[in-house]
Amino acid sequence: MSGPNGMLYGGDEIGALVFDPGHHSLRVGYAQEDTPKADIPAVVGVVSATHIPDAEEKVPDGNVTQTGSKAGGELRHYIDITELHVPRAGMEVHTYMKDGQVDNWDLFEKMLDYCYAKVIRSPSEHHPALFTEAVWTTRPAREKLAELLFEKYQAPAFFLVKSAVLAAFANGKSTALVVDAGASQTSAVPVIDGYALVNAAVRSPVGGDHLAAQAKHMLNNMHIQMLPLYSIQSKEVIRERERGRYTLKTLPAGLTHSWQQYMLKRQYEDFCHCVAQVSESQYEERAAASAPFSHYEFPGGYHQDFGPERFKLTECLFEQTLGAPHLACAAAAACDADARPALWGSVVACGGVASAPGWLERLGKELAARAPSSHRLKSHAAPNSTERRFAAWIGGSILASIGSFQQMWISSQEYDEGGKGQLERKCP
DSSP states (O other): OBOTTSOBSSSSSSOOEEEEEOSSEEEEEETTOSSOSEEEESEEEEEEGGGSOHHHHTSOOTTEEEEEOTTSOEEEEEOSHHHHTSOOTTOEEEESEETTEEOOHHHHHHHHHHIIIIIIOSOGGGSOEEEEEOTTOOHHHHHHHHHIIIIISOOSEEEEEEHHHHHHHHTTOSSEEEEEEOSSOEEEEEEETTEEOGGGOEEESOSHHHHHHHHHHHHHHTTOOOOOGGGEEEEOOOOTTSOOOEEEOOOOSOOOHHHHHHHHHHHHHHHHHHHOOOOSSSOOHHHHHTSOOEEEEOTTSOEEEEOHHHHHHGGGGGOTTTSHHHHHHHHHHTSOTTTHHHHHTOEEEESSGGGSTTHHHHHHHHHHHHSOTTSOOOEEOOSSHHHHHTHHHHHHHHHHTOGGGGGTSEEHHHHHHHTTHHHHHHOO
């Protein structure tokens, strides 16, 4: 299919872009690729001009955008790890996501500006854009996104797809029960023949952020101090469980609470990634004690082995009514009886938390105990953790590169003629 200017939307001639905004990060890249070109933290550092030192103002920076605020003063925005992780006086860290959908559109625009200018490095009017969305995204938010892409970025074509549908596609399924364990929440969404059943979707606020908060609580109770990485100048080699010996950096005055908390949270996430493991069945200290220990060194040099604690930590992901098994059962039960066998026979797991060692096995075991005996249970997940994290993006990459999909795009011409109503018609 070609647009009004003769530009092809699909095939090798022009690259469609796939955007997958999540609470933890935004994944962006070209359709037909195996992985996103960039995985950018879903937060933006904001500094008012009064806090920016003169020397910094003279340095043009690729990861910085500048804008005027309503009060007439200048605001500077810092995006991506290389800029966000630099200690700066007065830099507040804000997320543009809330409840699984875009909430702060000004900050989201800064993120899109950065994606086009620094990641894609190509004008937005040359690329059709496919966006993923959560099943509970509100109609005003969907319309605002379409308006932004067509009117500000002049995209030649646009499409919105539910992330659960794309995660199913990434696993080779058009019908599946998609269990997505993300940063801010875990959800279970039935997908039938490529359509997400919105009314049957369920979710809970237990996800990666909850796990990081549990890790913080656990380490505090063990009297282990988590020093932020940016504050350490140097450290000495010490024996296990010896008190850390380190030298602190001289940091700029005026570091904000929001930035310091963001940086500490990244540290707790790293701890969970390295140490946390899910036990195959409900936590029992004796069984956990027989499992191999995991070693972790903290930024200040203190290090020790973690044993049963690493299994106890992840039990919060399987809380009785908030955990993934309960959500999957509730979502399947909300569907018609004749659709349930197909859903139980194709449970797809995805999301960052789903890559935790043992998570998938535990989900399968708990679902086997709860699933109706008349249905054959089969669960699917990408073999490696990166593919589980990027499942929705990979599904979008596959979809946008299929020849038969090219007639599905909402073209800029259709948008000009039919306005936002085209969304409800073409992207249900």
